[in-house]
Amino acid sequence: MSAANDVPASTVTPCPATAPALPALPVRGVDGLVPLNADARIAAWQRLQFGLFVHWGVYSLYEGSYRGVPQGIGYPEQIKAWMQIPDEEYLQAAREWHAEEWDAAALCAAAKAAGMTYVMITTKHHDGFCMWNTATTDFNIVAQSAFGRDPLAELARECAAQGLGLAFYFSIIDWTQHEAEPYANLNAIPESMMPLIVAQIEELLTNYGPIVEFWFDMGGPTPDQSERLAATVRRCQPSTTVMNSRVWNDCGDFEVGGDNDIPDFFQYGPWESVRSIFPAAWSYCTTDKCDRSPETIIPQVRAAIGDLVTVLSGGGQFAYNIGPMGSGAIDPYDRQVLEGIGAWMARHPRALRGARPTWLPIEAASGAWRATATDSELYLFPAQWEEGLEIRLPGVANAVWRAEVDAAGAGARGGVSTVRAVSGVGTVGLVGGDTHAACTSGTADSSSAASLNSTVFDEAARALPVRREGNECVVTLVGPCPDDIQPVVRLELDGPLRLLPATAVPLAAAPEEDSSRAWATLRGCDLVAHRSAKGYGGGFAAFDAVVFNASDTGFPHVSLRFFFDEGDAPSPTTMYRLTWGDTSIDVSGTELAAGPIRLDTHVGAHVGAHAAARLRIEYAHPFYYADALDLRVASIEVECFAHSPSPSVPVVSAEPASVGAYAGERVRLAAAVSGWPAPSYQWYRVDVDALDSEGLPGVAIPGATASVLEIAGPEISAPESAGAQHAHSSACYVLVATNEHGSVTTQPATITLRSGEAQRGVPPRVGAITVEAVMGENLSMSGDGANRIVTISAGTVLGCAVEVSGDPYPTLQWQLLPSGAVDWEDLPGQSAPTWTRIIDESFNGAKLRVQAANPAGVVTSGMVTLRVF
Numbered sequence: 001m002s003a004a005n006d007v008p009a010s011t012v013t014p015c016p017a018t019a020p021a022l023p024a025l026p027v028r029g030v031d032g033l034v035p036l037n038a039d040a041r042i043a044a045w046q047r048l049q050f051g052l053f054v055h056w057g058v059y060s061l062y063e064g065s066y067r068g069v070p071q072g073i074g075y076p077e078q079i080k081a082w083m084q085i086p087d088e089e090y091l092q093a094a095r096e097w098h099a100e101e102w103d104a105a106a107l108c109a110a111a112k113a114a115g116m117t118y119v120m121i122t123t124k125h126h127d128g129f130c131m132w133n134t135a136t137t138d139f140n141i142v143a144q145s146a147f148g149r150d151p152l153a154e155l156a157r158e159c160a161a162q163g164l165g166l167a168f169y170f171s172i173i174d175w176t177q178h179e180a181e182p183y184a185n186l187n188a189i190p191e192s193m194m195p196l197i198v199a200q201i202e203e204l205l206t207n208y209g210p211i212v213e214f215w216f217d218m219g220g221p222t223p224d225q226s227e228r229l230a231a232t233v234r235r236c237q238p239s240t241t242v243m244n245s246r247v248w249n250d251c252g253d254f255e256v257g258g259d260n261d262i263p264d265f266f267q268y269g270p271w272e273s274v275r276s277i278f279p280a281a282w283s284y285c286t287t288d289k290c291d292r293s294p295e296t297i298i299p300q301v302r303a304a305i306g307d308l309v310t311v312l313s314g315g316g317q318f319a320y321n322i323g324p325m326g327s328g329a330i331d332p333y334d335r336q337v338l339e340g341i342g343a344w345m346a347r348h349p350r351a352l353r354g355a356r357p358t359w360l361p362i363e364a365a366s367g368a369w370r371a372t373a374t375d376s377e378l379y380l381f382p383a384q385w386e387e388g389l390e391i392r393l394p395g396v397a398n399a400v401w402r403a404e405v406d407a408a409g410a411g412a413r414g415g416v417s418t419v420r421a422v423s424g425v426g427t428v429g430l431v432g433g434d435t436h437a438a439c440t441s442g443t444a445d446s447s448s449a450a451s452l453n454s455t456v457f458d459e460a461a462r463a464l465p466v467r468r469e470g471n472e473c474v475v476t477l478v479g480p481c482p483d484d485i486q487p488v489v490r491l492e493l494d495g496p497l498r499l500l501p502a503t504a505v506p507l508a509a510a511p512e513e514d515s516s517r518a519w520a521t522l523r524g525c526d527l528v529a530h531r532s533a534k535g536y537g538g539g540f541a542a543f544d545a546v547v548f549n550a551s552d553t554g555f556p557h558v559s560l561r562f563f564f565d566e567g568d569a570p571s572p573t574t575m576y577r578l579t580w581g582d583t584s585i586d587v588s589g590t591e592l593a594a595g596p597i598r599l600d601t602h603v604g605a606h607v608g609a610h611a612a613a614r615l616r617i618e619y620a621h622p623f624y625y626a627d628a629l630d631l632r633v634a635s636i637e638v639e640c641f642a643h644s645p646s647p648s649v650p651v652v653s654a655e656p657a658s659v660g661a662y663a664g665e666r667v668r669l670a671a672a673v674s675g676w677p678a679p680s681y682q683w684y685r686v687d688v689d690a691l692d693s694e695g696l697p698g699v700a701i702p703g704a705t706a707s708v709l710e711i712a713g714p715e716i717s718a719p720e721s722a723g724a725q726h727a728h729s730s731a732c733y734v735l736v737a738t739n740e741h742g743s744v745t746t747q748p749a750t751i752t753l754r755s756g757e758a759q760r761g762v763p764p765r766v767g768a769i770t771v772e773a774v775m776g777e778n779l780s781m782s783g784d785g786a787n788r789i790v791t792i793s794a795g796t797v798l799g800c801a802v803e804v805s806g807d808p809y810p811t812l813q814w815q816l817l818p819s820g821a822v823d824w825e826d827l828p829g830q831s832a833p834t835w836t837r838i839i840d841e842s843f844n845g846a847k848l849r850v851q852a853a854n855p856a857g858v859v860t861s862g863m864v865t866l867r868v869f
Contacts, residue, residue: 022400022466022473025500027548028611029397030581032497033373034315034357042253042270045212045242048165049312049353051118052111052338053274053321055169055283056151058094058129061326064285073781074182077283077323080127081180091144094129099147102328104154108162110330114338115345115353118165118212120319121155123204125169126185126218128176132208136199139176151328156208165212168204172197172219172229172246184768184785185218186862189225198232205236212240215256216247218784223249244272245534246786250624254317255533258787258863262307265363266314268530268541269625273311276321277304277334279789280782284323284331292333298485301340305486308341308352309381313370315357340485348406348488351379359499359544361394361528373497379406380489385481391489395501396473397612399494403466403475406488464489471500500612503528504546507555507607507640516642518555518607520547522615523635532626536817536847537824537860539628541618547638548612555607555640557600560615562592568632569593572657573668573708575620576631580605581613586620588708594654594672596637600644607640649742650675656709656735656749663753669709671735671746679737679744683709686732686748698734709733711751763857764806766850769864772799786862792839794868800835802850802861810852815860819845844868 036043055077064076066083074082080090111119124130130140132152142150152168159166173185177193189197205211214233221229226249233243245252254270257263260279276282277300280289304320311318320341322334330338345353355372362370369391370381380391465476473491481487503526510517522545532538549555558580564570570589578585578597583605587597599605607613615636619629654672661667673679683704701709711733732748768785778793792798804810814830817823827835835848843866850861 020399020401020494021403022468024399024494025397025468025471026610027397027500027550028608029395029498029500030359030546030612030614032358032360032396032499034359036356037270041239042242044240045254046270046317047354048117048212049317050116050308051120051165051167051213051317051319052107052114052116053169053276053282053319054107054119054121055125055321055323056328057122057125057127057131057283058090058097059125059127060284060323061093061097063326064281064287064289070287075283075782076281076285076287076289077122077125078127078182078185081175081182090127091139094141094144095146097141097145097147097326099145099149099151099326099328101325102147102149102151102154104151104158105162107155107324107330108158108164110335110338112162112164114320114342116164116320118167119155119159120167120169120213120215121152122169122171123152124171124174124200126171126173126175126180126182128171128174130200132204134200134203136196136203137176152204152208160209166208166210167213167215168208168211169215169217170201170204171217172221173217182784183770186220186768186785187218189219189221191225194225194228197229201229201232202236205233205241210240211237212242214241214243216244216252218246218786219248221248223251226251242270245626250626255535255538255626257535258789258865259783260789261535261787261865262310263314263316263535264310264367265531266357267316267533267535267538269315269533270317271315271533271535272317272319273307274319274321275304275307276323277337282321282323284325292331294333297333297336297340300337301344302485304337304341305344309370309372309486312352312355313357313362313372313381344483344485347483348379350374350377351381351406351488351490355379358497359501360396361501364394376493376495378491378493378497380475380491382477382487382489385477385487387478389477391475391477392469393473393475395471395499395504396491397471397498397500400466400473401492401494403464403489403491405462405464405479405482406490407461407482461490466491471502500548501528501546504548504612505638507547507549507551507638509551515551515553518549518551518553518640520638521635522547522638524633527617527633531822532628534626534628536863537849538626541626541629543617543629543631543633545615545617545636546612547607547615549607549609549640552609553642554609554611555642557598557641557644558605558607558613559596559598559600559639559641561595561597561637561639562633563635563637564593564632565634568634570631573670574630575708577616577618577620579614579616579618586706588670588672590654590670591672591707594674596639596674598645598674598676598678600641645676647741648674648676650679650737650739650744652737652744652746655747656733658750658752660752660754664712666710666712667751669711669733669735669749669751671707673707673735673737673744673746675737675739675741675744677739679739681705681707682736682738684734684736686734688730688732698732701733707735709735761854761856762805762807764804764810764852764854764859766852766859766861767803769848769850769861770801771864773797783865784862787865788862789865789867791867791869794840796839798837798839798866800848800864802833804833804850804852806852806854806856808854810854813851813853815849815851817847817849817863818842824849839866839868841868 036046059077059079062079064071071079133142133150134140226247229247230251242253244256256272260275278290308318355374358371358373360371372379467474505520507518507520527543527545529540530542532541570592572590574589575586580599650673653674656669656671683701684698686698730750730752732750734748735746737744773779773796780791783789812831814827814835815824846866848864
C-alpha cells in the first residue's frame with residue numbers, strides 16, 4: 001500500500017541564512033505533535049487517515065422507493081424492513097441484478113484520485129445478503145444474482161494493484177436469522193447465530209488478503225459474544241486488522257461515534273468518524289433524501305473537506321461514504337464530489353496527508369482555525385478568510401522562518417481552474433466558487449448553475465505577516481482568499497512543532513534561594529483534560545500539565561506530590577501511568593495519595609535549562625483504552641533537584657489494607673514505600689498460624705514484584721468442616737521493600753473469604769430511546785438506536801421513552817449534554833422511563849440519553865441529538 005500512503009515530497013526550500021520572520025521563545029517548548037499509537041498495528045491504521053466507504057447491495061436497486069412509494073423514515077439500505085418487502089420479492093430483485101457497470105478498478109481509481117488510501121465496502125448489511133462467494137449461505141451475490149461474480153475478490157485485487165488498503169463492513173444483525181427491528185437495530189444475538197457469524201468472519205479474513213479495518217455494525221451481543229467476535233478477528237489477522245467499537249462491550253480497537261457525527265474537539269486515543277455524502281442515505285437513493293442539483297456540488301465538496309480537516313486535526317480517521325447505483329456505477333454527481341475533494345487534496349498535498357494532529361488547544365480557538373503539522377511545517381485551516389483577520393496560536397515556541405499561503409500544489413494545477421455546468425450536471429476540474437464571498441461567509445451563491453464557474457487562485461506562495469505577542473504566534477491574513485473550498489496557511493518552522501501552552505507553570509527558586517532546587521505548584525485548573533475517544537459520553541482519558549524552567553540550571557531529578565480534596569482520593573489499588581517527557585512510571589492510587597513520587601528513578605525524567613517538560617496522567621492498565629479517568633486532582637507539587645537525593649533506607653508510607661473476597665473474586669492489595677535509591681519489591685504469603693511469631697515474611701509469590709498485588713479468592717482455603725485441620729478462611733500477605741541501604745516489611749494484610757457467592761444481580765440493559773411528537777407534526781428522524789438525529793421545530797412537544805431491565809431494577813436518570821458543553825447534566829426529577837418536554841431553541845445541538853444503575857453495573861443508552869429549527 002506504499003503508493004497510497006507515501007507523503008508527498010516536501011516543496012520547502014532550505015532556510016535562508018537570515019533571521020527568521022519570528023524568533024523562537026527563550027524557553028524550549030514540549031513536543032507539539034500527537035504521536036502515532038504505540039501499537040504498530042493501530043499506528044499503521046492511523047497512517048491511512050482517509051478512506052472511501054461504499055454501501056452497495058440488493059437495496060441499491062430500490063433507490064429508496066418501493067412500488068413507486070418513497071421510503072419515509074429510515075436509511076434506504078434498510079428498505080426491506082421499513083417497507084416490509086416480502087422475502088421472495090427481495091430475492092427476485094437479486095436474481096435480476098446484473099450489475100453491468102460494476103468496475104472495481106474504476107472505484108479504486110476514484111478513491112485514489114480523491115486522496116483516499118483505502119476502500120471499505122459492505123460485505124453484508126442487516127438484510128443478511130452476502131456480497132461474496134460464501135459457503136455459509138446461498139443467500140449471496142454469486143449464487144443468487146444474474147451478476148454471478150464475487151465483487152470482494154475483484155476489489156481485493158484492484159486495491160492491491162493500486163496501492164490501496166481494503167476494509168470490510170460487516171453487520172452483526174442478520175434479518176434471515178431473526179426478526180428485523182430497524183428502529184433500534186439493537187437485536188439480541190441468539191447463541192445459535194454465533195457459529196454462522198464466526199464462519200463468515202473467518203471467510204472474509206482468510207480469502208481476501210490483508211484487511212486494514214473490520215467495521216462491525218449494530219446488534220446487541222453479550223459481553224462474551226463481543227469478546228468471541230473480537231477474538232476471531234484477531235486470530236485470523238493479528239497483525240493487520242483493527243476493528244471498531246461496534247463490536248460492542250468495549251472490545252474494539254478504536255471508537256466510532258454516531259453516524260455522520262463530526263466531533264469538533266480533540267479526542268485522546270484512536271477513533272474514527274464516518275459521514276455519508278447524503279447523511280439521510282448511505283446506499284444509493286434518488287428520493288428527496290439526496291439533493292443532487294448541480295448548484296450543491298461546491299457546498300458538498302466544501303463540507304466534505306471541512307469535515308476531513310476537523311476530524312484529522314482532532315486526532316481521528318475519516319471515512320467518506322457514497323452508494324453506487326444498482327448497476328455498480330458511481331452516480332455522476334457523486335463522482336464529481338469525489339473529484340472536487342481530490343482537486344483540493346492535490347492543491348494541498350502535505351497539509352493533511354502524512355500530517356499529524358497537534359497539541360494546540362483547538363477548543364480555545366472557538367472554531368476560528370484548525371491545525372496539523374509535519375516534521376517542520378505547521379498547517380492552519382482558517383474557518384474564514386478576511387483581509388486583516390488574525391489567527392492567534394497560543395504557545396508556539398518555535399522560530400518561524402516564514403508564514404505563507406499554502407501553494408505546495410500550485411505547480412500541479414497549471415493555471416486557473418473551474419467548475420462548469422454541463423447538461424444540468426457539473427463537471428469538476430478544480431472546484432471553486434465566488435472566491436472572496438465564499439471565503440468570508442462560508443457559503444457560495446447557489447442561485448444558478450452559473451455560480452459553478454469560478455476561479456481558484458494559482459499563485460506563488462503569498463507571504464503573510466507573522467508576529468509574537470507574549471507566547472502567542474499571530475498570523476495576519478492578507479489579500480484575496482486563495483481557495484474558497486478551504487484556504488490553507490503554511491508556517492515553516494525551525495524544526496518539529498514545540499509548544500509552551502498558556503497553562504504552563506514556571507519553576508521558582510526554592511524559598512531558601514538554593515539554586516540547586518526549584519519547585520512549582522500545579523493547580524487543578526492548570527491541568528489540560530483530554531476527552532476520551534468515546535467522545536461526548538466518554539469523560540476524560542488523560543490530563544496534561546506543563547512546567548518550564550527559565551533558569552540556566554538544569555534539574556535531572558524530579559519529585560511529585562499529589563493532593564486531593566476530601567472524598568476525591570484515588571482508588572488505592574488502581575494503577576496510573578505518569579509520563580514525564582518520554583519517561584513513564586506506573587504507580588498505584590495508594591502511592592499517589594501517599595507521595596512523594598520520585599520520577600528520577602527512570603532515565604530522562606528531568607527539566608533542562610531554558611526548557612519545558614510535560615506531565616501526563618492516565619490509566620496504566622485500563623480495562624478499555626477509552627475508559628474515563630476516575631481522578632480528581634486538587635494540586636500537584638513539583639520539586640526539582642540538581643543533585644541526587646541523599647541515600648535512605650526504605651520507609652513504609654502507606655500500609656496495605658485488609659479486605660474481604662468471595663471465592664473466585666480477584667482482589668488487590670497496595671502499599672507505598674519511599675527510599676533512595678528506589679527499592680525493589682517482593683510480596684510474600686504468610687502462614688496465618690505464624691502471624692504472632694517473628695519468622696516473617698513467609699513464601700515469596702512468583703512475579704509479585706510491584707507495589708500492588710493482585711490475588712484470587714481461590715488461593716484462600718475454606719474449611720471443609722468445622723473440625724478441619726490446617727484450613728483457613730483467610731490469608732495474609734506482606735510486602736518487603738529493599739534497596740542497598742536496608743529493607744522494610746509492611747504490616748500483614750488479610751484477605752478474608754466471605755461465605756456464599758457474590759450477589760451482584762443482573763446488570764442493567766437499556767433499549768433504544770423511542771421518540772415521537774406528542775403535540776405537533778414537525779419532526780423527522782435518521783440514524784438508529786446508537787445515535788438518532790431528531791430534527792424538530794421549536795414549540796413541538798417531544799416525548800421520549802426507554803425500556804430498561806436489570807435485577808434489581810435499575811435507578812434511571814435522564815441526562816442532557818447542551819451544545820458546546822463538556823459535561824452531561826442530570827435533568828432534575830427525571831428518573832422515570834419517559835421524558836416529555838416542549839422543545840425550544842435552547843435545545844438545538846443538545847444530546848439526550850438515559851443512565852441506568854444497579855449494584856451490578858452502570859450503563860447508558862444511545863444518544864438522541866436534537867436539531868431545532
